Amino acid sequence: MLEFLPVYLQVIVGGLLLGALYALIASGLNLIFGVLRVINICHGELMMLGAYAAFGLFALWNVHPLLSIPVTFALLFLLGILIEKTLVERVAGAPELSSLLLTFGIGIILTSAAMNAFKADFRSVPALTGSILLWEIALPRARLASFVTALVITGGAYLFLKRTRAGKAIRAASQNALVAETCGIDVARVRLFAYGLGAGMAGAAGNLIALSYSFNPEVGHVFNLKAFAIIVLGGMGNFAGAFWGGLLLGVVEGLTGYFATAQVVDAVAYLLMLLFLLFRPSGLMGAAK
Amino acid sequence: MKESRLPVALASLAVLAALFAYAALASPYLIAAGFTIVLFVTLSASWNLVSGYTGYVSFGHVVFFGIGAYTASLLATKGGLGWPAATLGAASAAAVLALVLGSITLRLKGAYFAIAMLGASEAVRVAASTWESLTGGGSGITLPNILSPRGAFLLLGITALGTIVLTYVVAQSRFGLHLLAIREDETGAEAMGVAATRAKTAAFVLSAVPAGIAGAANAWHINYIDPESTFPMLLTIQMIVMTMLGGGGTVLGPVVGALLLGLAGEFLWARFPFVHLGLYGLLIVGIVIFIPEGLLPRLMARGILPRTRRL
């Protein structure tokens, strides 16, 4: 039995490495949901655009994906602001299904645009290769770097929300928009900013995807469902919940991949999501009201 | 509210006659084109029965199309059944799956239901590609040629007509009013004695049956199925867009949407598959922002069409 321990550890560590990436994507989705009450079902597509931005910068000027994160973050932040201002804001106050369908449509447009621009071929950015061995566990350097970077960005966003004035305004608006408004917070601007921030985080996650996985324009779709599953696991609108939910899903997927086939892995997120929706709708950490 | 049903009966007979004439006379190319159109009409009308009337928007309705395709194919290949029995089997399988899935997912509201259905359809697709001993996995199932393209067109055409007539009957009934009441305010409806869970589950099962038959007809039509082509996300997107464009919760809204977009797709867009998808995305965004209620309800509100549940 004991000789299998390193294998399990390897599987769990692998899951954690991926889980941090999930956590980054899902925290952005949850941030948007918390403030705007919009399930941003084009979140995976924003991430996909980030991955292509990183790919382009690497292919054209040989910029390392870890170094181009600020650039993709800024690009996606601006795109997010554009989307929020011109589209999402127009269905503010409409039934939640309007914004769900709207962002669903935006996602389809982005996928289709990427298909036309970049074709359906899988791409990757081999900027960081090889593994380091820690005890008997192999850690691919690209995934390790992604893991650390994802933790830093998620942690940074968390500190930003906790410590800064703007972050506090965001949290106030996500607790209760009406009360925040009466406290002198410009909620419309907070919504805009929160969407931009969420989109920027998705873009940064795209860089990490590009660094450690291969991707094509359809990669966003899978991540949409997983990110949504994660925020259900962690608690809708709960930033920290998304973080733990991401790590949890990464590990569970890793173990599933080890004990069952790789194809079943994708179904795990949906099944976990269904179970939580039915039996613990407030998630692990409690949903924001 | 029960008014004369004669005009509807006559119109149905006329459509039926037209379907037979088309099946007999049209060229193979036109049969294939016609098949796509009746496929869209059937699927949109079936999606409308649950999502348009109860407001439970499903992002995974294609699961019933897929289960129908697989059931029909397996009954025909491994069970050795003829197409009528295999088609019936497909309809039953879709109904049973709807009953099981619905009893779980219909407890969820709004966006949660929508995404749970998306997850459920993806999970069933994964199951179809994983369970290789039964489904052949990713390599799919090749079917014997047991129903001609003309036969498959007619089968699906009649299913489309049947779905519309079913919608008409539901819309005129107490059951239909209950579904609309659930869409408007489920809690309020329950306070008035509407058995909401029962009603929406019934609508869900009713809506799954035509989709299951469509899956079977499609399998007869192309003689081959695999997980990617029987659970395509695009098909769910098309059902949603077509119904939303014409107007959900109306009898003819999904028909109008399916005809408009189906014909446009057949003759204009089919050559540009990637742009095709993007156009659906643009349409969703445009509809949500500019005509969220759909064309028919908009025309009714303008007084151009009479405001009635019969349209």
Next chain:
Amino acid sequence: MTGPDILQVRHVFKAFGGLQALSDVSFSVPRRGIVGLIGPNGSGKTTLFNAVSGFFPPDRGEIVLDGRPIAGRPAWTVARRGLVRTFQVIRVFGQMTALENMLVAAPGLDARAEKERALALLGRVGLSRHANEYAADFSYGMTKLLEFARVLMPGPSLVLLDEPAAGVNPRMRETLWSIVRESREAGTTFVIIEHDMNVMMTLCERLTVLNYGEVIAEGAPEEVRRNKDVVEAYFGKTAERAER
């Protein structure tokens, strides 16, 4: 099997988190009576309505409608047994016509009889001309009237009204109360939450007073008016407010 009381609530408890919303509430409603439920804001009136009409089960206690226990039964079965209610926040079906709103609550007669009944009730509250208009296009007062008409549609034996007159113009209010009296003569029982004490004093034969989730007084309006606890908990406050 049917006693003199159409509704009996016995020792009902309900807590939300740490808050005891209903605490050992017992009261009964005589058949064909008009009972008023009063108490300060947050005293548990609407919570009691919700528990009785099946919107959530009580933590403990019995609720008996017409000799049959209904505690914990879902709302729609309670409604089909003849107990229907209105809501403080209006709940009409916006994208349906007034007539369709009525027919949702229909008792299950043949279609023509139902339609006649619905139109007659709509006429009674002055909405005849608007029968085929969407409820979403109605003013607030009109929707309150529609909701009131709709609650009578199934021919209920017991009706719970949660502030039915709020937002309705004064003349229509009088009509509303007279419909309550007439329906009572026809055999319907009413329990009413209403803030206008003058109305409650003249309309109701009995008042039940809640405060902090407990019944603090019960009886004829005059008795209740003289009850010291009530004066303190309820009238005292309004008197104070009036002085300011």
